[in-house]
Amino acid sequence: MDLAAARALFDPEPGWLNTASYGLPPSTAWDALQSALDEWRHGRVSWEGWGESTGRARAAFARLVGVAEADVTTGAQVSQLVGLLAASVPDGTVVLAPEEDFTSLLFPWLAQAHRGVEVRTAPAARLAAAVTPDVDVVAFSVVQSATGVIADVDGVLAAARSAGAVTVADATQAVGWLPIDAGRFDALVAGGYKWQLSPRGTAFLVTTAQLRSRVVPSQAGWWAGDDPHGSYYGPPLRLASDARRLDLSPAWFSWVGAAPALELLEAVTIEAVHDWNVGLANRFRAGLGLPTGDSAIVSVDVPDAARRLEAAGVRAAVRDGRLRVSFHLYSSEADVDAAVAALTRRG
The missing domain is CATH 3.40.640.10 (Type I PLP-dependent aspartate aminotransferase-like (Major domain))
Structure with a gap:
C-alpha cells in the first residue's frame, strides 16, 4: 500500500501532534472494533x-x-x-x-x-x-x-x-x-x-x-x-x-x-512511515530555526508553548517542562505549519 492510500484511512481533527501520548486508529481498525462491539452488545x-x-x-x-x-x-x-x-x-x-x-x-x-x-x-x-x-x-x-x-x-x-x-x-x-x-x-x-x-x-x-x-x-x-x-x-x-x-x-x-x-x-512499510514522520519533524524543526534531527518526536523549549498551541487548535504535550510534538502517518504539513505559526507569532 502506498503512503497516500494509507493516510486516507485516518480521520484526525486537524492539529493532532501527540502520538507519543496515544496514536489514532485507521478506519480498518476502527471498523473492526465497532463490528466486534456490536456483536458483543x-x-x-x-x-x-x-x-x-x-x-x-x-x-x-x-x-x-x-x-x-x-x-x-x-x-x-x-x-x-x-x-x-x-x-x-x-x-x-x-x-x-x-x-x-x-x-x-x-x-x-x-x-x-x-x-x-x-x-x-x-x-x-x-x-x-x-x-x-x-x-x-x-x-x-x-x-x-x-x-x-x-x-x-x-x-x-x-x-x-x-x-x-x-x-x-x-x-x-x-x-x-x-x-x-x-x-x-x-x-x-x-x-x-x-x-x-x-x-x-x-x-x-x-x-x-x-x-x-x-x-x-x-x-x-x-x-x-x-x-x-x-x-x-x-x-x-x-x-x-x-x-x-x-x-x-x-x-x-x-x-x-x-x-x-x-x-x-x-503494508505501508516502516521505512516509508519513518521517512514521512521524520520529514514532518524536520519541517517543524526548520520552522523554528533548529537543525535537522533523526526522530519523529521533537522536544523544544518555547515560552508559553502550551497556551500558544491550544489557542491555534494544536494538541501536543509538555514533558519534563518542555513542549513535545510528535508526528505520524496522519500528521500533515498543514499541522506542522499551524504549530510553527503559533509558536513563532509575536504577541
Whole structure:
C-alpha cells in the first residue's frame, strides 16, 4: 500500500501532534472494533473470533520487528511485561538504566529492592560508558519518551555484551515508525497504543529462548496453555513451549483493533512511515530555526508553548517542562505549519 492510500484511512481533527501520548486508529481498525462491539452488545457470536485477533496481531508485530512469532508474548502493558522479567532475576541482581527513563521500565526493577536487586542509573547519553563488569541487566528505551532522543543502541549493546549483561529494551516510542531488529536484544517490550495505532491494553514482549527459560510464568492462565482450549480446568501445569507461555489472557476488543492497525503499518512499510514522520519533524524543526534531527518526536523549549498551541487548535504535550510534538502517518504539513505559526507569532 502506498503512503497516500494509507493516510486516507485516518480521520484526525486537524492539529493532532501527540502520538507519543496515544496514536489514532485507521478506519480498518476502527471498523473492526465497532463490528466486534456490536456483536458483543447483541450476543450474536461466541468469543473465539475476537481471541484470534491476538494471533494476527502477534504475527504482524513479529514481522515488523524481524523475529519469529514463537518469540513474541502478548500482554497488556509495558510494566506488566517488564515485571515478569524483573520478578525472575536472582536476588542481588544489578540493573543499570537511564536516570530519565519512563517509570514503566524502571519501577518493576525498583520494586525488587526487598530481595537485594540494585538499580543504578546514569544519563541516557552516557549509559554505555556506565556499564561495569558487575552489571547483570541493562534496561533502556530505544527512544526516550520525553525528548525523542534515539539511544546509542550499538554502543549500549556492545558494552552489555562485554560485561555479560542481559539487555532489555523498551521500544514503545519506536516500533511503528523506527525500523527495529528486536533480535538484537535479549528482551524487547513495546506498548501498542502509541505508534502502533492500537487500542490501549495491547503490548508485546520479545525474548530469546535462553532468557525465556529463566522467566517464571507467574501470570499464566489458560491462554498460556499449550492448547488453550484444553487448559480450562485443573492441573497439571501444561504451558506452551514458546513465548505464549508468558501470555496474558487478552482483552479481546483491544486486540480486535490492534490486528488491522499493525497489518496496515506492515503494508505501508516502516521505512516509508519513518521517512514521512521524520520529514514532518524536520519541517517543524526548520520552522523554528533548529537543525535537522533523526526522530519523529521533537522536544523544544518555547515560552508559553502550551497556551500558544491550544489557542491555534494544536494538541501536543509538555514533558519534563518542555513542549513535545510528535508526528505520524496522519500528521500533515498543514499541522506542522499551524504549530510553527503559533509558536513563532509575536504577541
